[in-house]
Amino acid sequence: MSIPLTLLGLLEREASHGYDLKREYDSLFGRGKPLPYGQVYSTLARLARDGKIIAGEAEPGAGPERRRYVITEAGATEFETWLTEAVPPEPHLQTTLFTKVVLALMLGRDAHAYLDTQRLAHLRRMRELTDLRRGGEIVDVLLADHGLFHLEADLRWIEATSGRLDQLAEKVRA
Amino acid sequence: MSALIEARDVTLAFGGNPALRGASLAVDAGDILSIMGPSGSGKSTLLHCLGGILVPDAGEVWLDGRRIDTLDEQRRSALRRDAFGFVFQFGQLVPELTAEENVALPLLLGGTRRAAALTEARSWFGRLGLDGLQRRRSGELSGGQAQRVALARGLVSRPRVLFADEPTGALDSLTGEQVMNLLVDAARAQGTTVVIVTHEPRVAAYADRQVIVRDGQTSPLTVERVGS
Numbered sequence A: 001m002s003i004p005l006t007l008l009g010l011l012e013r014e015a016s017h018g019y020d021l022k023r024e025y026d027s028l029f030g031r032g033k034p035l036p037y038g039q040v041y042s043t044l045a046r047l048a049r050d051g052k053i054i055a056g057e058a059e060p061g062a063g064p065e066r067r068r069y070v071i072t073e074a075g076a077t078e079f080e081t082w083l084t085e086a087v088p089p090e091p092h093l094q095t096t097l098f099t100k101v102v103l104a105l106m107l108g109r110d111a112h113a114y115l116d117t118q119r120l121a122h123l124r125r126m127r128e129l130t131d132l133r134r135g136g137e138i139v140d141v142l143l144a145d146h147g148l149f150h151l152e153a154d155l156r157w158i159e160a161t162s163g164r165l166d167q168l169a170e171k172v173r174a
Numbered sequence B: 001m002s003a004l005i006e007a008r009d010v011t012l013a014f015g016g017n018p019a020l021r022g023a024s025l026a027v028d029a030g031d032i033l034s035i036m037g038p039s040g041s042g043k044s045t046l047l048h049c050l051g052g053i054l055v056p057d058a059g060e061v062w063l064d065g066r067r068i069d070t071l072d073e074q075r076r077s078a079l080r081r082d083a084f085g086f087v088f089q090f091g092q093l094v095p096e097l098t099a100e101e102n103v104a105l106p107l108l109l110g111g112t113r114r115a116a117a118l119t120e121a122r123s124w125f126g127r128l129g130l131d132g133l134q135r136r137r138s139g140e141l142s143g144g145q146a147q148r149v150a151l152a153r154g155l156v157s158r159p160r161v162l163f164a165d166e167p168t169g170a171l172d173s174l175t176g177e178q179v180m181n182l183l184v185d186a187a188r189a190q191g192t193t194v195v196i197v198t199h200e201p202r203v204a205a206y207a208d209r210q211v212i213v214r215d216g217q218t219s220p221l222t223v224e225r226v227g228s
Helices: A003-013 A018-030 A037-049 A073-084 A096-106 A111-135 A138-163 A165-173 B043-050 B073-083 B099-109 B114-127 B143-155 B173-189
Strands: A053-055 A068-071 B005-014 B017-027 B032-036 B058-063 B084-087 B161-165 B193-197 B209-214 B217-224
Touching: A003 A018, A003 A037, A003 A068, A003 A073, A018 A037, A037 A053, A037 A068, A068 A073, A096 A111, A096 A138, A096 A165, A111 A138, A111 A165, A111 B209, A138 A165, B005 B043, B017 B032, B017 B043, B017 B058, B017 B209, B032 B043, B032 B173, B043 B161, B043 B193, B073 B084, B084 B143, B099 B114, B099 B143, B114 B143, B143 B161, B143 B173, B161 B173, B173 B193
Parallel strands: B017 B217, B032 B193, B032 B209, B084 B161, B161 B193
Antiparallel strands: A053 A068, B005 B017, B005 B058, B209 B217
């Protein structure tokens, strides 16, 4: 998740204060990992330094100093470019999972046991996401779905590998 | 807490081909357990042994402190009718009966009078989003509707244990999700223990615990629900 580009996107909709940006970010994208205030303001400062947003004058008020941030043409262009680009479909050809399986086989360890442990760790996470999903709003549901589908893909790979360990063992021990 | 239902070192072969080779698991009352494993791993066979459909060659099956694998066929049949509910991959509704008669079937077989059985059966239709479908036959129901009717039939007699074998296997993912939500909510509401066999991780993720079966044996590792 690119935090600067996400904040640019929120500012593309309307000028906003740091506090409101953080609140909106947390509600849509935070999911148990709220953005620290320090990170919000340091990111906004960098974006302002790079000419992608402009910080308004400090607004008087009882609380801490408030500034409204406005996106610039350069910021809007950068955001637009990012938004329309495809995210690179990562092939994950050399995952830690694969490496561990190969090394386990090479060293004569129990690769099945490792795969079972991994499978259960994945299932545990899937169950947490399913719980989140069952009680959640649409934002939670879709975010949980994204995680669930990725975990499911890993599990399918674990399943396929589990069924071909003998073949792989022959290859890596040759 | 002692287990409500338990398999101890269960072994079963079909024509010399071992399907189960010392499988063991235990499910506490009110828990939802999923059994996962690849095709041919023995997970459905294990479910059938737990549900009194198959008798193991060796090992033991216990329900609430009572050994059930040694019961004769007549007693096992009564046990299946009175204490267990079943949901299979394809609803397996009786095509000649209406949806409400299908749901009422376990009650009718258990000796409940027809009017009372149908009244109880009808009470499930609203709960499972099936209102208006009471008089349809299975051929007039969508896959998801038929599976919800099958779910109602599995739960209508308030069984101690509901066995579900690939309950969403014939459904698309959204319909499968609806069925799983209903299954879990309904089972929890009436305190029914559930054993689900599935090869789908997303279905297994609804359970409190997962057990993996491979080559007829249960994995010594299981996942427990955090906080359970």
